[in-house]
Amino acid sequence: MDPENLRAVPLFASMDEHDLKRIATFATEDSASAGATLMREGDYSNEMVAIESGTATVIQDGRTVANLGPGDVFGERGVLTRNLRNASVVAASPMRLIRLTTWDVKRLPPETRERLAKLVRSRTATAATDGG
Numbered sequence: 001m002d003p004e005n006l007r008a009v010p011l012f013a014s015m016d017e018h019d020l021k022r023i024a025t026f027a028t029e030d031s032a033s034a035g036a037t038l039m040r041e042g043d044y045s046n047e048m049v050a051i052e053s054g055t056a057t058v059i060q061d062g063r064t065v066a067n068l069g070p071g072d073v074f075g076e077r078g079v080l081t082r083n084l085r086n087a088s089v090v091a092a093s094p095m096r097l098i099r100l101t102t103w104d105v106k107r108l109p110p111e112t113r114e115r116l117a118k119l120v121r122s123r124t125a126t127a128a129t130d131g132g
Contacts, residue, residue, distance in 0.1 A: 001027045005098065009050040011073045011119055019112045026104035030097045038074075038089040038097075045078025045085055047101045054095030060087040067092070076120050079105055 003020035006012040006027065012020060029052070032038060038049060038056060050073045058066040058074070065087065068074060074089050079102050105113060 001029060001098070005029070005052065006050075008052070008071065009073060009098065010071050011050065011076070014119070015115065019115055022108055022112050023100065023116075026100060026107060028099050030099055032091045032095045032097060034091050034093050036091045036095075038091060038095075039085050039087070041085050041088040043085045045075060045081075045083060045102065047099050048076040048079045048105070049074055049089075049100075050098040052096035052098060055092040056095065057090050057092050058087050059090060080117050080120055 001024045003017070003024040006015075006020050006024055012023065015023070032054070041060060051068055051070050053070055056068045056072075056074075057064055058068060068089070075085070077083070078085055079100070082102075105116070108116070
């Protein structure tokens with residue numbers, strides 16, 4: 001995968017070229033049709049996904065709690081913390097996705113994994129203070 005595709009995703013935008021190349025080595029691009037379940041609440045966390053194009057709905061306990069679009073990432077906390085999925089994600093339109101499995105993340109060098117985890121923690125803290 002082209003590292004520049006990753007740079008278009010805010011989570012990866014601030015990473016240096018070296019880290020982006022390492023992540024791009026393992027990342028895969030995929031597509032999903034409208035209505036496809038991308039993640040199911042309660043399942044094991046086995047991948048994180050970034051949206052290149054399209055939209056998705058986040059459903060928790062049967063209620064819509066968020067809408068996602070290009071640049072958004074989901075599943076990253078579960079992959080990094082090894083928790084079960086806390087929500088389902090369903091494609092609301094045809095989508096292009098970037099996927100990284102838990103195994104892919106484990107294969108990244110420790111310093112790259114730590115920088116990724118630090119970015120996720122800062123995003124989580126920002127979302128909590130913004131009410132998101």
